[in-house]
Amino acid sequence: GAGVSQSPRYKVTKRGQDVALRCDPISGHVSLYWYRQALGQGPEFLTYFNYEAQQDKSGLPNDRFSAERPEGSISTLTIQRTEQRDSAMYRCASSLVQNEQFFGPGTRLTVL
Amino acid sequence: GIQVEQSPPDLILQEGANSTLRCNFSDSVNNLQWFHQNPWGQLINLFYIPSGTKQNGRLSATTVATERYSLLYISSSQTTDSGVYFCAVEEWGGKLIFGQGTELSVKP
Numbered sequence: 001g002a003g004v005s006q007s008p009r010y011k012v013t014k015r016g017q018d019v020a021l022r023c024d025p026i027s028g029h030v031s032l033y034w035y036r037q038a039l040g041q042g043p044e045f046l047t048y049f050n051y052e053a054q055q056d057k058s059g060l061p062n063d064r065f066s067a068e069r070p071e072g073s074i075s076t077l078t079i080q081r082t083e084q085r086d087s088a089m090y091r092c093a094s095s096l097v098q099n100e101q102f103f104g105p106g107t108r109l110t111v112l
Numbered sequence: 113g114i115q116v117e118q119s120p121p122d123l124i125l126q127e128g129a130n131s132t133l134r135c136n137f138s139d140s141v142n143n144l145q146w147f148h149q150n151p152w153g154q155l156i157n158l159f160y161i162p163s164g165t166k167q168n169g170r171l172s173a174t175t176v177a178t179e180r181y182s183l184l185y186i187s188s189s190q191t192t193d194s195g196v197y198f199c200a201v202e203e204w205g206g207k208l209i210f211g212q213g214t215e216l217s218v219k220p
Contacts (some may be wrong), residue, residue: 031206033206033207033208035208041212041213042198042200042210042211042212042213043155043198043200043208043210044210045207045208045209048206048207055205055206056205056206056207059207089153091155093208095206097206098142098143098202098205098206099160100143100145100157100160101145101208102157103147103154103155103157105153105154106153106155108153
């Protein structure tokens with residue numbers, strides 16, 4: 001597959017549980033971005049990486065959210081102690097450095 | 113931060129009609145992208161257009177960076193064009209700031 005992939009596609013969890021969302025970018029893409037999209041809204045920036053370095057995490061809503069990209073390829077977004085307000089579509093995108101971004105299919109997270 | 117406003121918020125067209133969607137932004141931007149979110153939720157890249165005009169089939173886009181707006185033209189609309197169209201501008205550093213979208217419904 002040549003596109004961005006994300007897993008799982010759907011995740012239902014109970015309040016208080018931790019979740020890990022995975023993103024596999026397009027091969028060769030240096031930059032990787034995480035966004036969150038509420039129903040009826042446009043995606044909102046969370047954080048991004050160039051290679052393995054986290055360049056900007058200003059969009060992470062609080063310290064329950066963290067992201068890593070240890071080998072400069074696959075990235076994981078982790079949400080600890082989930083709350084109902086965390087329910088949303090979580091989208092990953094990748095690009096060459098400061099170039100056109102391509103999005104994966106997203107992970108739909110539902111916190112009960 | 114940069115504000116991105118899209119208009120109209122909703123649009124209903126008869127199949128075969130043409131339409132123009134507008135995106136205004138509040139400050140200088142590095143780049144601009146147009147996306148189509150289809151009914152299955154996938155974000156499809158339409159145009160990467162910091163300035164000038166591009167065309168792809170029935171779709172074309174124009175960005176006038178000095179006046180801080182971009183237009184997306186859809187000609188001879190088809191039912192498969194239905195969905196939400198997003199404009200997103202790139203701040204220096206790479207992150208995209210999205211507008212609220214235009215929800216398009218094309219009726220057969």
